[in-house]
Amino acid sequence: xxxxxxxxxxxxxxxxxxxxxxxxxxxxxxxxxxxxxxxxxxxxxxxxxxxxxxxxxxxxxxxxxxxxxxxxxxxxxxxxxxxxxxxxxxxxxxxxxxxxxxxxxxxxxxxxxxxxxxxxxxxxxxxxxxxxxxxxxxxxxxxxxxxxxxxxxxxxxxxxxxxxxxxxxxxxxxxxxxxxxxxxxxxxxxxxxxxxxxxxxxxxxxxxxxxxxxxxxxxxxxxxxxxxxxxxxxxxxxxxxxxxxxxxxxxxxxxxxxxxxxxxxxxxxxxxxxxxxxxxxxxxxxxxxxxxxxxxxxxxxxxxxxxxxxxxxxxxxxxxxxxxxxxxxxxxxxxxxxxxxxxxxxxxxxxxxxxxxxxxxxxxxxxxxxxxxxxxxxxxxxxxxxxxxxxxxxxxxxxxxxxxxxxxxxxxxxxxxxxxxxxxxxxxxxxxxxxxxxxxxxxxxxxxxxxxxxxxxxxxxxxxxxxxxxxxxxxxxxxxxxxxxxxxxxxxxxxxxxxxxxxxxxxxxxxxxxxxxxxxxxxxxxxxxxxxxxxxxxxxxxxxxxxxxxxxxxxxxxxxx
Amino acid sequence: xxxxxxxxxxxxxxxxxxxxxxxxxxxxxxxxxxxxxxxxxxxxxxxxxxxxxxxxxxxxxxxxxxxxxxxxxxxxxxxxxxxxxxxxxxxxxxxxxxxxxxxxxxxxxxxxxxxxxxxxxxxxxxxxxxxxxxxxxxxxxxxxxxxxxxxxxxxxxxxxxxxxxxxxxxxxxxxxxxxxxxxxxxxxxxxxxxxxxxxxxxxxxxxxxxxxxxxxxxxxxxxxxxxxxxxxxxxxxxxxxxxxxxxxxxxxxxxxxxxxxxxxxxxxxxxxxxxxxxxxxxxxxxxxxxxxxxxxxxxxxxxxxxxxxxxxxxxxxxxxxxxxxxxxxxxxxxxxxxxxxxxxxxxxxxxxxxxxxxxxxxxxxxxxxxxxxxxxxxxxxxxxxxxxxxxx
Numbered sequence: 020x021x022x023x024x025x026x027x028x029x030x031x032x033x034x035x036x037x038x039x040x041x042x043x044x045x046x047x048x049x050x051x052x053x054x055x056x057x058x059x060x061x062x063x064x065x066x067x068x069x070x071x072x073x074x075x076x077x078x079x080x081x082x083x084x085x086x087x088x089x090x091x092x093x094x095x096x097x098x099x100x101x102x103x104x105x106x107x108x109x110x111x112x113x114x115x116x117x118x119x120x121x122x123x124x125x126x127x128x129x130x131x132x133x134x135x136x137x138x139x140x141x142x143x144x145x146x147x148x149x150x151x152x153x154x155x156x157x158x159x160x161x162x163x164x165x166x167x168x169x170x171x172x173x174x175x176x177x178x179x180x181x182x183x184x185x186x187x188x189x190x191x192x193x194x195x196x197x198x199x200x201x202x203x204x205x206x207x208x209x210x211x212x213x214x215x216x217x218x219x220x221x222x223x224x225x226x227x228x229x230x231x232x233x234x235x236x237x238x239x240x241x242x243x244x245x246x247x248x249x250x251x252x253x254x255x256x257x258x259x260x261x262x263x264x265x266x267x268x269x270x271x272x273x274x275x276x277x278x279x280x281x282x283x284x285x286x287x288x289x290x291x292x293x294x295x296x297x298x299x300x301x302x303x304x305x306x307x308x309x310x311x312x313x314x315x316x317x318x319x320x321x322x323x324x325x326x327x328x329x330x331x332x333x334x335x336x337x338x339x340x341x342x343x344x345x346x347x348x349x350x351x352x353x354x355x356x357x358x359x360x361x362x363x364x365x366x367x368x369x370x371x372x373x374x375x376x377x378x379x380x381x382x383x384x385x386x387x388x389x390x391x392x393x394x395x396x397x398x399x400x401x402x403x404x405x406x407x408x409x410x411x412x413x414x415x416x417x418x419x420x421x422x423x424x425x426x427x428x429x430x431x432x433x434x435x436x437x438x439x440x441x442x443x444x445x446x447x448x449x450x451x452x453x454x455x456x457x458x459x460x461x462x463x464x465x466x467x468x469x470x471x472x473x474x475x476x477x478x479x480x481x482x483x484x485x486x487x488x489x490x491x492x493x494x495x496x497x498x499x500x501x502x503x504x505x506x507x508x509x510x511x512x513x514x515x516x517x518x519x520x521x522x523x524x525x526x527x528x529x530x531x532x533x534x535x536x537x538x539x540x541x542x543x544x545x546x547x548x549x550x551x552x553x554x555x556x557x558x559x560x561x562x563x564x565x566x567x568x569x570x571x572x573x574x575x576x577x578x579x580x
Numbered sequence: 581x582x583x584x585x586x587x588x589x590x591x592x593x594x595x596x597x598x599x600x601x602x603x604x605x606x607x608x609x610x611x612x613x614x615x616x617x618x619x620x621x622x623x624x625x626x627x628x629x630x631x632x633x634x635x636x637x638x639x640x641x642x643x644x645x646x647x648x649x650x651x652x653x654x655x656x657x658x659x660x661x662x663x664x665x666x667x668x669x670x671x672x673x674x675x676x677x678x679x680x681x682x683x684x685x686x687x688x689x690x691x692x693x694x695x696x697x698x699x700x701x702x703x704x705x706x707x708x709x710x711x712x713x714x715x716x717x718x719x720x721x722x723x724x725x726x727x728x729x730x731x732x733x734x735x736x737x738x739x740x741x742x743x744x745x746x747x748x749x750x751x752x753x754x755x756x757x758x759x760x761x762x763x764x765x766x767x768x769x770x771x772x773x774x775x776x777x778x779x780x781x782x783x784x785x786x787x788x789x790x791x792x793x794x795x796x797x798x799x800x801x802x803x804x805x806x807x808x809x810x811x812x813x814x815x816x817x818x819x820x821x822x823x824x825x826x827x828x829x830x831x832x833x834x835x836x837x838x839x840x841x842x843x844x845x846x847x848x849x850x851x852x853x854x855x856x857x858x859x860x861x862x863x864x865x866x867x868x869x870x871x872x873x874x875x876x877x878x879x880x881x882x883x884x885x886x887x888x889x890x891x892x893x894x895x896x897x898x899x900x901x902x903x904x905x906x907x908x909x910x911x912x913x914x915x916x917x918x919x920x921x922x923x924x925x926x927x928x929x930x931x932x933x934x935x936x937x938x939x940x941x942x943x944x945x946x947x948x949x950x951x952x953x954x955x956x957x958x959x960x961x962x963x964x965x966x967x968x969x970x971x972x
Contacts, residue, residue: 507670510670510673511667513710513712514673514677517677517681517716520684521680521684522622522625522684524684524687525683525684525687526619526622526626537629537667539632540632540635540668
């Protein structure tokens, strides 16, 4: 009895404590989960949050984004981040909720392809700033119609509500949002995991954005836009029956506006029509005319089991917004500056039975592609002075961390690159760009930095990579042949003066004339060789590859069919 | 026995006649003719270049596959398989350049009346090519090979290109020579002291003239020790012999001199070597020519040369059993190879070789000292020559 009492008291206390348990505490304890560990990584995450917010806002408003990012070093491990965009801006009413209330985003409960599905959101940055420096973030916002205002925002940690201070109207016309926030315990580095690399990759995957970056050293880097096409905002998707759990069904049923389970299924899921409903009715033990609000767990379980037995059309890929082959090409050409680029946007596929996804690949070879091992600033965190660069993206957002666990990295390394003229992948000037697009990216963990190696995902990634690799191989072998030809030419050329002189000594014929004619002979001969070599090599690569691809495609067909 | 001997003699005379004829033409070629031939080759190459063809240099194939034994002439010959070196071939280009350099250099020697050793040719032509780190020649073997190519291409010997290898071999006897390239020095080789005359590499008539000979035959001796023994015994004077010491395998100059003594002055040539595979092959090279210089046999070989000893019969005749040596496995292997050579395929040699292989013994020239130091000069050689106890 006493024990019981004690436990009740404790329970009450706990409940009370829990209520008062500040959002800040939760935040502190869950920094890891939110991607806020590591001094370098934290700063990159902050930049990520602001940039994705800007890009998403511009996209929804149909504006070509122009984003300026500036990082200033205020002291040891103490930085100020300023991000300014030309987006639609926030109003006095929305600014607090957008920047001063945790988990207030609108993205969490929608099945929409969005960049900012990971991390902490801009409010998280506000929280972090306040926790590490005690300072509010400064905001200037305008809609371009004269209502420009400035304010400072903090979060009341107990209530998780914004605290807006120093609100004042500004007498200037400005459209967009500028946020300035300070952070301690973070570090700026120009490494693969640093903000500059993050911005560079963001610029590559968002060719319609112009991004300017000023580093703490005062260096200015501009990533110009290579496309004026503003991606259409992605559509919200209804869940596909093959991809839902019992819990999903119960939750959805309790929130639906439908009056009957049958109409709930038909309206709230994709690809469920009358024929499917009839089949479901036969497989469940209750009447589908039932009120969905009263749907029990057991009944929902029956529905999910029925879903598994029925063949539905694959989900529509309307919600997917690829970048596009041509735009990736231009972007890579402009920012990576390689000799050769090949890009590919594959048709949408489905993984785990219900989730549509799409893969985009870009392979850039030669020129400034790959990671330069001479440039210390970019290769500092590389373990072995690696030269190949694998750029991973999920819905255009760069994935900088946890590369080893990611399906993209695994797919790249599972390919026999020697087949494609890449003798040593690690030491080849290659930049491999992979954008994984899905309304539901199968992340491996809460950090949301690695894509899980689902069978269909791996297969599709490999196929797409192989198609691009094949094209790259053609370029590499042609280039090698060209180098070989040049080497051969030089080898012949170097002997010519001496041969001409020797012959001229004996025959008394003009040395120069003999030399000129010999040079001409060499060039004629090598042109002939060029054609022979190229055709034979190409045939080889083609033959090997098409077989493999064909096989792979069959496999995919089997699985999805 | 006597009958057989005369028939062998007959065929040999025939051989000699045929060879003499073909030799005569080659012999007469002087520096002018050779230079003209080089020029002809160079012109052909320039013509190729001018008319847009891949320039090529043609020479003879020299592998075993193109070496054959000409029974009519009694010499080892090169077949008529050609090999072509073209400039526009990655594998040939460097060698093509080297050949051109050697061609140009020898042409220069011939027209300027200069001569050089093959090592000098190498050093004269070795230099860095243009702006590269590559040398024209890395090794004397490279330039040597080009010289051989050129010899074969224009069908002559290097001595006629005014190029020569290291000399070896000595000459002793009543023979008067004139060095026409050096103050016309005239000397008798019986009066140069015991060392005799060091045989030069180039023994071409326009350089060394054989002015007078007072001798009945040429005796070619393998080992220096035996050569010295015979000089000390005054063998040349007493027997009217010309002594040629080869000091092992005969150098080109030595072979050329023996060849000239035989063809120009009709002297019989007797070869005296150890009775072992090495000695037999020395004899074979003097008589038929070698495989390496198959193309030049006509100017170097002496198909009528006779083998005087040592033979296994000598061992029995003079009771030398206790001074024979055991043949090593390598010797036996080599002997078996000789057994298979076309030009050893006559009864007496087959018998001799088979016997040696069976008994596994070899006999050295010096073994004759077992009798006495003078024995070889006073009894062994005179008796054998008088009775014509030779192997063919």
